[in-house]
Amino acid sequence: MVVDLCDYRALLDEPGAAYDAVVSVEMIEAVGAEFWPEYFRTLDHVLVPGGKVALQAITLPHDRMLATRSTHTFITKYIFPGGALPSVRAIEEVTARHTALRVSDDLAIGQHYATTLRLWDEAFVAAAEEVTALGFDETFARMWHFYLEYCRAGFTAGYIDDHQPDADQGEPMTAPTTAVAETLAEALRPFIGGDLPVRLVAWDGSYAGPEGAPVVEPALPRRAAAAAVAPRRAWAPPRPT
Ligand SMILES: C[S@@+](CC[C@H](N)C(=O)[O-])C[C@H]1O[C@@H](n2cnc3c(N)ncnc32)[C@H](O)[C@@H]1O
Numbered sequence: 621m622v623v624d625l626c627d628y629r630a631l632l633d634e635p636g637a638a639y640d641a642v643v644s645v646e647m648i649e650a651v652g653a654e655f656w657p658e659y660f661r662t663l664d665h666v667l668v669p670g671g672k673v674a675l676q677a678i679t680l681p682h683d684r685m686l687a688t689r690s691t692h693t694f695i696t697k698y699i700f701p702g703g704a705l706p707s708v709r710a711i712e713e714v715t716a717r718h719t720a721l722r723v724s725d726d727l728a729i730g731q732h733y734a735t736t737l738r739l740w741d742e743a744f745v746a747a748a749e750e751v752t753a754l755g756f757d758e759t760f761a762r763m764w765h766f767y768l769e770y771c772r773a774g775f776t777a778g779y780i781d782d783h784q785p786d787a788d789q790g791e792p793m794t795a796p797t798t799a800v801a802e803t804l805a806e807a808l809r810p811f812i813g814g815d816l817p818v819r820l821v822a823w824d825g826s827y828a829g830p831e832g833a834p835v836v837e838p839a840l841p842r843r844a845a846a847a848a849v850a851p852r853r854a855w856a857p858p859r860p861t
Pocket of ligand 1: 626627628629644645646647650651
């Protein structure tokens with residue numbers, strides 16, 4: 621497995637169609653409403669044909685999202701500066717307007733979130749001494765306790781909710797990135813003029829090439845995956861940096 625720490629927008633400069641699925645849990649709230657089109661374009665770009673997006677987002681009813689979008693709340697001032705909660709309708713409209721993605725399913729779990737917040741708050745309050753020992757003062761502790769309970773009240777009352785929409789491009793998956801090594805070896809053949817002289821071991825555990833040959837693990841899975849799942853596209857080895 622490879623973990624890349626990067627801004628999501630950097631992926632728009634990478635070859636697309638690199639992932640079978642994208643799971644994005646409560647990140648859309650942090651990116652800011654003006655970046656929602658770019659955020660969804662990125663998800664659309666990185667997905668293989670037939671791939672799936674699974675989102676989780678804290679949401680507002682659409683009318684409340686519109687009414688409060690230029691106001692400052694306790695949350696935007698003290699907890700998540702720059703953040704903005706979408707509505708499910710906003711997610712559907714932005715994906716429809718800016719991407720090939722369409723929301724295909726949705727699950728609301730806000731009442732479970734209220735329980736989670738109660739448990740988080742109880743654990744936080746019970747750990748008051750450890751919190752102080754970590755260097756957080758009483759002002760912070762009171763603010764954090766208020767934040768957890770404020771959000772719990774919002775979920776309990778149904779003013780905010782938590783949704784898990786799925787989205788896809790409405791196509792069947794043509795070439796899953798599982799067992800990528802064979803597909804990648806196929807894509808490499810024109811460049812090396814024949815069969816692999818090495819044993820290619822891909823990030824999904826699949827392999828291609830002769831047993832006993834030196835093992836090569838692709839170090840740039842996103843680029844390699846783009847070639848493996850979209851062999852129609854011309855693929856060249858990455859330029860040295
Ligand atoms: C509320 S947290 C969600 C945490 C995550 N779902 C988890 O389970 O750990 C929001 C996350 O969005 C990430 N994030 C916010 N803006 C981002 C950006 N521009 N590019 C990449 N990640 C970003 C933050 O780093 C943070 O990890």
